[in-house]
């Protein structure tokens with residue numbers, strides 16, 4: 256039996272748990288004080304980071320939000336526990352990024368920054384070395400994913416697409432902490448100074464779509480992902496949990512150990 260931890264028990268966390276055979280993993284979820292969700296067999300809950308650390312998980316996945324990254328990830332890394340971060344936009348806070356890097360080094364624990372809702376980050380990492388590289392990242396989601404933001408602007412986007420935001424990846428990840436982690440994943444791959452971000456509420460968007468357009472001395476590239484929404488959260492792409500499961504399996508070398516997550 257392997258013990259794994261997850262911070263949060265929302266849409267992504269549930270999808271991660273259901274991707275593994277129930278008899279292979281002892282899951283320990285870090286929940287907010289007072290949270291009382293129904294937990295399936297093999298899943299237990301704690302409410303303090305010390306309790307999660309005491310359970311000695313082989314790895315922890317953060318699937319809660321950017322605040323949870325700041326509150327818990329440094330302590331996990333200091334305790335030597337490898338940690339996969341979904342809410343990578345938290346690293347737009349440069350002092351927190353430095354604290355997490357130092358904690359990983361002190362504790363000898365890996366910090367894994369997964370592709371999440373995106374793909375093609377290997378290409379972006381390769382052109383990061385080129386000074387002329389420029390990348391435009393566009394997040395396009397249906398208006399239902401931006402209800403509150405559109406209402407705040409007195410707009411509906413029922414007929415025409417509305418550009419909600421244009422700016423830097425750090426501004427985007429900070430302004431939309433639950434939706435623009437992907438923008439910061441692009442920045443982490445290629446360098447924040449090379450990236451511009453647009454956020455569009457589009458009635459014609461078939462899903463949570465992500466466009467990455469890159470230009471450099473190495474050539475041009477354009478990646479377009481049209482992601483199905485997660486069953487539990489329309490703002491989150493279903494691909495995100497799959498990416499976290501793949502990162503978890505890589506981290507733990509699960510195939511080699513014959514621990515078999517479901518394929």
Ligand SMILES: NC(=O)C1=CN([C@@H]2O[C@H](COP(=O)(O)OP(=O)(O)OC[C@H]3O[C@@H](n4cnc5c(N)ncnc54)[C@H](OP(=O)(O)O)[C@@H]3O)[C@@H](O)[C@H]2O)C=CC1
Pocket residue numbers: 262263264265266267268285286287290318319320321322323326341342343370371372373432433434436437440485487488490491492495
């Ligand atoms: N890298 C990427 O491409 C992507 C990253 N993400 C990140 O993943 C996060 C989770 O997504 P998703 O599962 O869809 O969101 P959900 O809202 O479905 O689930 C998040 C859960 O975490 C809980 N939570 C929040 N803060 C804490 C905390 N400090 N301690 C314990 N539990 C906490 C929430 O509780 P409560 O409801 O009480 O707040 C909620 O139950 C997003 O907020 C985003 O930051 C999401 C999509 C893509």
Ligand SMILES: O=C([O-])CC(=O)C(=O)O
Pocket residue numbers: 372432433434435436437438463482490491492493495
């Ligand atoms: O899941 C998505 O499509 C993107 C997302 O929410 C994020 O980047 O935070």
